[in-house]
Amino acid sequence: MENFRVLVVDDEADFLETIIKRLQKRGLEAQGVASGEAAIELMKERRFDVVLLDIKMPRGMDGIETFRELKKLQPLTEVIFLTGHATLESSVEGMKLGAFDYLIKPVKLDDLLPKLAEAFQKKNAHDQKIRNYKIQQLISHPASIFELEKDDFFPED
């Protein structure tokens, strides 16, 4: 799971700080922000494979809104919702909108890591499919090489 990038969005600072440290310790490239707005700002600059997104954030954008925005920026990024009981319906709503899964808080790392791994795999498979498709395109239409972007050459970046 090296080189996979995960973004954690949660307004509870203590929780955020700790989970980031623990994920990093397990070799993931993890980053945390405390609000939906900050997440969107960050995702305009960096690509993330998986976003752990708290649904209930009373100040500013909530989880669902953030989800819609970040999917516009990075449609292939998988999103796992972190949810409390009271917001279970919203999580289901999020699933319908295309989230990968949801976890009920408080989350145990032992539960979280397998979910992350699944999400990475899915994202990876997806990326692979797209690369393959693009290679096929390139073979059948060599001229389309000019339409490729930098990311298509260096996906690991």
Next chain:
Amino acid sequence: MTQSVYKRLRLNIIILILLISLTPFLLLGGIISNEFSFMFRNGLEEQIKYRARVQANAVDLYLKGRAAILTGIADLHSIDSLVEGEELAHVLGIISARVGGIVDLGVIDDKGQHLAYVGPYNLHGLNYYQERWFAEVMSKGLYISDVYTGYRQIPHYIIAVRRQENQRAWILRATIDSDAFNLFVREAKVGQTGDAFIINREGVFQTKPRFDGKILGESGLNPSLFGEGSVIERTTSDDRRVLLAGCWLKNKDWLLVITQDAAEGMGAFFSTRTAQRIYMAIGCCAIVLITIFTTHLTVRRIEKSYQRKDEFNAKLIQSDKLAALGKMAAGIAHEINNPLAVIGEKTGWMEDLLEEEEFQKSPNYQEYKTSLEKISLHVDRARKIIYNMLSYARKMEPRLEDIDVNDVVNQTISFLDNIARDNNIKIEIDLQPDLPIIAGDQAKLQQVFLNLINNAIDAIGKNGQVQVRTGNKNAHITIDIKDDGPGIPKNLQRKVFDPFFTTKQTGKGTGLGLWICFDIVQNMGGMIQLESEEGRGSTFSVTLPIVPPQRK
């Protein structure tokens, strides 16, 4: 209310109704009976007075007839023709054969000397000059005597007439047959116990009464008590009540008295009165029975209606409590979850760090490790408890359904119809047709309406009107619930939505109803407002957004 209250209520109603219905009934019965008795008694009195008058006339005629006969005989004869030979006996024979009622005849000269006599007694040669009646007849010309014994020593009466023949006056005297006279007088009697007799001015019997007395005996009656129109009542020696009416004869100081046994005369009345009393008793029984029966039914209905209301209130209170509990549990659980998550993460982080080499060398490594494991274990335990709590609370969580607000209002009112009817409260419904369907939790919305309409009914108490109106304005559905109860004072209006605020009796309300309503409506993205004026009633207005409310 307890049983004893209903018992007292029942008793009060019964007493009141019985008083109201029996008093005039008995009064009327009494008055009718009294009037009837008065009328009957009057009739009876009139009747015996009339009989006394008629009989007195008859006796008058009887005496007058005899006197006329004597006068006629005296006028047609000279004293000499009567005294001599058999003429007097001849005349008596004719009278006895034609008229009767005369026992003997005598002729007396102006010196009082009895000149001639025919009859059963030996009265020849007696002189009446000293007798009182002699002077009377000589001066007045006609004399009818009271009963007296005279020379013969047996009670009798006489009629005497005077004849003025030239310079000489003489008297023709007859003795009236007292048996025949008695029978004649007594003809006026009626019934088994009635009687008719004559007394003189001193109250002495002039004819023999049927019971209790003999001729010339004291009657014990005071003749002056009998005016022309009065009836007197007295009790006889054998304890019977007797009515007496008297009438004076015209040409004699005699009082004809008719007696009538009161019990016998009033017999028809007494049997009528008995029948009336039986009917009255039956009527009273019927009134009492019907009163008890209907009161019983009425009180039972009241009791049932209170029971129904109490049960309904209890259910509503229970559901309010559950909703409040769920809301509280969810709130608490949620607030605890966050710190718990942090504790869990921090513990995990410490466990992560403990695995590093430098810590493993620490002499207390095992202690740290065990402690952290325990913390993790208990965080997990707390997490499960909260999970369970939230699962319970989740049952109270709103579900999303399609709601037709009018349907919900109608359903809610159908629950409350009976209670409203029991308290004579009219629920008027004015629903705007074709309200848009909104998303929300139907059961919760129903609870809101139940609470609000039930409060309205409670506020009115008895006799009034609740208006429920739905409408659609500014992309919101409005539901107004208006009552004509006493209204809510200004200083309390702000508090009604606070938890545990209640004006109801302890045990009748928790003070959570309106708070829950407020919460439910707020969760649906709407609001509740109160408009109230003391003495004018209150209106609770619920506003719900038509778009499905955003879930938080």
